[in-house]
Amino acid sequence: MTEPVLDIAVRHKLGDFLLDASFRSQGRLTALFGASGSGKTSLVNVIGGLIRPQSGHVRVEGETLVDTARGVVLPPHRRRLGYVFQEARLFPHLTVRQNLLFGHWFVPRALRKPAELDMVLDLLGIGHLLKRRPGALSGGEKQRVAIGRALLAQPRLLLMDEPLAALDEARKAEILPHIERLRDEVGIPIVYVSHALTEVARLATTVVVVEAGRVGACGPTAEILSRLDLASRPGAPEASTLLAAEVVDFDEAFGLARLATPAGEFAIARGALRAGQRLRVRIMASDVMLGLAPPEGTSALNILPGRIAEIGERSGEGGSTVHLRLDCAGEALVVRLTAKSAANLALAVGKPVYAIVKSVSVETP
Known part of the structure; x- marks a missing residue:
């Protein structure tokens, strides 16, 4: 049986706060998600060796970094982990090239890969910055250099603690595609x-x-975002549907793109989409309307047939809303309605319905 990428089970008390967390993940990119103060950074610091847990274990691809029962606690410098913080933390007196190559100092000479620097420059689009110093870089450029420095240490695992939190929306949009490439192409x-x-x-x-x-909770991203039991918890983010999509065609006259997804086809604003492009689309539960028959005389371009697969508990003030999960061609689609609307439609598990989604409500995160 394949070892999980991450196998974590730790317990540690920090003042009045108790970290008691266990999970396993096979994901290429595992997101620790939660509100501020929930323990995300404490957990990643345990993995990185900045916090020594009072009990438990940390394993990465089968290799034990921590096992308190056996007295195994590797120091941070022996864990071969890359760490990217909220702030880039570059050396201001060094050039970008020198900052990048600093990561190589942590790799034994015999293990250094000659082409590694070129790969990192191409992956992160920072080759033109090599002679600059950090003071002459934008926030997004600094973070890309920080990621490059971590990669050049040839880590077995890369830890990224809120790496975009200090950036504005434009800089976030600049760096997100590079993190996607890192996830898909590098293998770390x-x-x-x-x-x-x-x-x-x-x-x-x-x-x-x-x-x-x-x-x-722990699981595949689409599954977690669509879970009705999580959506009904106080303070939880709104439930949504995440679908894999491919751009299959364009309506040039109206500036629309046609997307194929497992749940059905969607028409959305073309924007910068390219033919054949693969992407994820996200639909907020509150952006879906339901009908008992195919609607006529509506402006909505996206109408998907489905069946009610699950009805969640009522939530919101006075139990005013309810979440439902539809089965659309075998794919889950989450809907949030007022409890009154659900009652008026006499919705029940197994009932056929039609999901109506406005094109402007389909996000391409």
Whole structure:
């Protein structure tokens, strides 16, 4: 049986806060997601060796980094982990090239790969910055250099703690495609800490929901985002549907792109999409309307037939809303309605319905 990429089970008390978290992940990018103060950074610091847990174990691809029962606690410098923080933490007196090559100092000469620097420059698009110093870089450029420095240490695992938190939306948009390439092309597993659901939806292959020091849920991203039991919890982010999509055609006259997904086809604004492009689309549960028959005389371009697969508990003020999960051609689609609307339609598990989604509501995170 293949060893999980991550096998974590730790317990540690920090003042009045108790971290008692366990999970396993096979994901290429595992996102630790939760509210500020939930214990995400404490958990990643345990993995990185910045916190020594009072009990438990940490294993990466079968190799034990921590096992308190056996007295095994590797120091940080022997764990072969790359760490990217909220701030780039570059050396201001060194050029970009010198900052990058600093990562190589942690790799034994016999193990250094001659072409590694070229690969990192291409992956992160920073080859033109080599002679600059950090003071002459934008926030997004600094973070890309910080990621490059971590990669050149040839880590077995890359830890990224809120790496986009200090950036504005333009800089985030600049760096997200590079993290996607890192996830898909490099082969180094990533632990990504975030409280931003849009980042998690776009990047993560596995999501670990951290709540008050414990793991509330762990699983594939689409599954976690669509779970009705999580959506009904106080303070939880709104449930949504995440679908793999491919751009198959364009309506040039109206500036639309046609996307094929497992749940059916969608028409959305073309934007910068390219023919054949593969992407994820996200649909918020509150952006879906339901009908009992195919609607006529509506402006909505996306109408998917389905059946009610699950009805969640009522939530919201006075139990005013309810979440439902539809089965659309075997794919889950989550819907949030008022409880009154659900009652008026006499919705029940197994009932056929039609999901109506406006094109402008289909996000491409």
